[in-house]
Amino acid sequence: MKPVLRTCVALLLALAGSGCMSLSPLQRDQAMHVAAQARSTAIDCDDPLTACARPSPLRALGARAFAQSAPGAPRHYALLLDYGQDALLSRLDLIRSAQRSIDLQTYIFDEDDAGRLTLDELLAAARRGVRVRMLVDQLSALKHVDTLAALASVHANFEMRVYNPLLGRARTSYPQYLLAAACCWRQLNRRMHNKILLIDDMVGITGGRNYQDRYYDWDSAYNFRDRDVLVAGPVAGEMKANFEAFWHARRSVPVAQLTDVAGRLLRAGAPPMPHTPFAAPERVAAISRDADDPLLVNERLAAAAIPVGEVAFIADPPDKHRRSYEDVAPSTVELRALIESAEREVLLQTPYLVLSRPAQALFESLHDRPDGPRVVVSTNSLAATDSFITYALSYKYKRRYLRDFGFNIYEYKPFPEDAPIDLDATGAVGIRWNPDGSVDIEARDHPPQASETDEVRLQPSGSGARRAPRSSERLPLDREYSALRYAGVGVNRPVPLQRAGVRIGLHSKSLVIDERIGVVGTHNFDPRGDNLNTESALVIEDPVFARALAASIRRDIAPANSWAIARRDKPPVFSGLDYSLAKISEHLPLFDLWPTRYATSYEFVPGPDCPRAPPPDDPGFRACHEPVGDFPEVNLGLKSVLTRIFTAFGAGLAPIL
Structure with a gap:
């Protein structure tokens, strides 16, 4: 027996011994x-x-x-x-x-x-x-x-x-x-x-x-x-x-x-x-x-x-996990039916914008309707997400989401200015911004033990930037996606950023249909929720409740809290060829290596002619926004490279992320 094979067999026996003793x-x-x-x-x-x-x-x-x-x-x-x-x-x-x-x-x-x-x-x-x-x-x-x-x-x-x-x-x-x-x-x-x-x-x-x-x-x-x-x-x-x-x-x-x-x-x-x-x-x-x-x-x-009045609780049964279970899970069936019923607007909030094939077909059919509803999506940016690999799959399909499905996409900022977060309760370090945009950090007298593994990265400040204490390692317990929870600390961390602060990541899963139906639950509207996880949600058909939920989501997509996603400026030459090659590359299950992506992030720039931020599909959008790059706020380095790598090679992971 070859040495490598003997080693593999020995390892397998050791694993079996450690895991199967009953x-x-x-x-x-x-x-x-x-x-x-x-x-x-x-x-x-x-x-x-x-x-x-x-x-x-x-x-x-x-x-x-x-x-x-x-x-x-x-x-x-x-x-x-x-x-x-x-x-x-x-x-x-x-x-x-x-x-x-x-x-x-x-x-x-x-x-x-x-x-x-x-x-x-x-x-x-x-x-x-x-x-x-x-x-x-x-x-x-x-x-x-x-x-x-x-x-x-x-x-x-x-x-x-x-x-x-x-x-x-x-x-x-x-x-x-x-x-x-x-x-x-x-x-x-x-x-x-x-x-x-x-x-x-x-x-x-x-x-x-x-x-x-x-x-x-x-x-x-x-x-x-x-x-x-x-x-x-x-x-x-x-x-x-x-x-x-x-x-x-x-x-x-x-x-x-x-x-x-x-x-x-x-x-x-x-x-x-x-x-x-x-x-x-x-x-x-x-x-x-x-x-x-x-x-x-x-x-x-x-x-x-x-x-x-009436409230519906939609939930998957434990039978969803049986091998013999062949039905589409109740949570998925009901959520798709609600989206199909939309006449004016679908307001969707999910931390991980990775859609199953049936969901993609659903949104494409909505977009093809002559009187199809507007679809507004609130999701995470790379800077805010706790799962950069999942974000890479969303990044891969931005063109499809914007052009084929007509989505208006807003990506949550890591440091939102108007979020429903009690920053004082976090026990974080004190932060003081300087006029030049740099930051000073001062530890509080008795801050609680930190739980994030990243070291805080600071821009230089006049008084000299100081590094916040390194916090304890996170165990895989805290991950909501199971496929990569043991892939290493580097994979299971948010990406490093250009400045310090208490980072906020979007995790809510909600849906509003025509401001008449509101849904709050556990389903991320992703392949895991459709096929692998059991999920549940409350569906409330009441305009007062639906408007309150819609207002909460619209607060999250406001310019202070999110970047708008839209098509980047066309290259001055061969723009049609660039688009066609990028589209072909996107459809490949592997080797999506075309360097130019269809979309990028935009920041609202208020002014006399721009008192409010127009949506990405508004003709006046570009006059009121400036591009800020594909990964704003991210300290570009290994994680951004890995994001592009998973964009190119990670399509096969979509069903389990």
């Missing part, structure tokens, strides 16, 4: 018994009817909606949660208000401040007598086996299950991930992307947010501009039914039965819950106090809820 059914039963015996049954409340729940203006919306509903005439209240602090505050308020049950389903659940605070609140509810169930996708189900073993045995009212565990484990190492990719690629790529928090089957929250600092403005370097919707009323029953389907699916495994968690329980018994200090305890204490203030919650949140 426990017998008897051992798993014994681990379950260890966990069950350790669970506390103590209840901290002497009122079984209310479980000592605190009054909540948000839960009261549910009681009011049910009281106002009649057969065939449901009443709901809907509340957009744009600000991360509001999204976390609403969750804390609702968890503390639960009297009977809490069901939480999510993709990412981290062990940072936001994740640990939520866990503390869930466990406090369980100890009050509330039944708490937590379902997390395995690729992102907390970081530490000890934490999972503790949760398996913490209290009789708390249950946790892990969806679709690779190799029957809670956590997978890099070699085990490679083994799973080799043996179980189909299972590896089919993930539960649904996100639900449901309180007493009355009030629910869904949308783009996971449980991690960067979704709630708590990261000192990179945060998501995201969106959830809280809905109170009878549709909570549909959300409950979908949760039950996932909870009882064969891919949902009690955490104590997973090989690494069960082994931990059998070796050393049930560990105590970890009590790692919060990175920013003052910030945690502040939002905890706010959640205890019903007047504040009412004024800041509940009073802004919009009364609506």
Whole structure:
């Protein structure tokens, strides 16, 4: 046997040994018994009817909606949660208000401040007598086996299950991930992307947010501009039914039965819950106090809820992941039908503008209609995205999106001037801009531990630029796209920028049709959502709600927050030949090497003749905008080169990104 072959065989055996060691059914039963015996049954409340729940203006919306509903005439209240602090505050308020049950389903659940605070609140509810169930996708189900073993045995009212565990484990190492990719690629790529928090089957929250600092403005370097919707009323029953389907699916495994968690329980018994200090305890204490203030919650949140009528919850079933499943998933079917129904405008917001072939055909047919609707798309720029490889695929097809589909595309800036982000909550370094455009950085007295791996790059300033401290490495837990989560830290970082600041990346997934239907959910309108992930969304056909959602998205595409994407100036000679060769190169699955791209980014330049920014398809667009390059704000270097490489060679990755 050749040495290289022997090495490969040895590596494969080592991988198999590290990944496939399993426990017998008897051992798993014994681990379950260890966990069950350790669970506390103590209840901290002497009122079984209310479980000592605190009054909540948000839960009261549910009681009011049910009281106002009649057969065939449901009443709901809907509340957009744009600000991360509001999204976390609403969750804390609702968890503390639960009297009977809490069901939480999510993709990412981290062990940072936001994740640990939520866990503390869930466990406090369980100890009050509330039944708490937590379902997390395995690729992102907390970081530490000890934490999972503790949760398996913490209290009789708390249950946790892990969806679709690779190799029957809670956590997978890099070699085990490679083994799973080799043996179980189909299972590896089919993930539960649904996100639900449901309180007493009355009030629910869904949308783009996971449980991690960067979704709630708590990261000192990179945060998501995201969106959830809280809905109170009878549709909570549909959300409950979908949760039950996932909870009882064969891919949902009690955490104590997973090989690494069960082994931990059998070796050393049930560990105590970890009590790692919060990175920013003052910030945690502040939002905890706010959640205890019903007047504040009412004024800041509940009073802004919009009364609506019927609400539809569209969600994929866990059967989507069966080999025998041949239907088009419900979320995809319903979203396409809504887009096809548009008469005047489709307003679409997605962090990753990579469309499946059926979606491309849909938008092309809309564009070909004589009275077709305008399609406005809000998405990430390369400078803002957390997935530069996904952006490369969007960059590849810009010509098709603009010319063949008629999209008006706006790409989110990394430092938006008018974003619904609480910069003070991030705990970031202080930034002072100089008249010449340079920047000074001053660290705050007690900033929380940063979570982004990039070092802050500064332009020279008069007082001498200083480099911000290097932050801790991110684990693959925090990635919403699974195919490349172990591809290395460099791949899983946002690109380096030309200046310092708290970077903001778009993560919301929303749709507005003719300002009469509003949709907020988890679907990125991409091939993963169509074919691999399970997704969910709330569809609200109400003009008041739809206009509020449209206004939120239009704020994101305003010149202060986004660059407009349009065709670059034609070359002075052979422009037709350049266009034709670029189009041919674009259609190649590989070797899209034509150096000239069809589109570039534009910045609005206000003036007497340009009081407002005209859209890219307006004749006056160029008179009011100036080109700023394909990758504005990016510190051009290796990442920009890699973006072009993936544009040229990465088309085959589109179905799994």
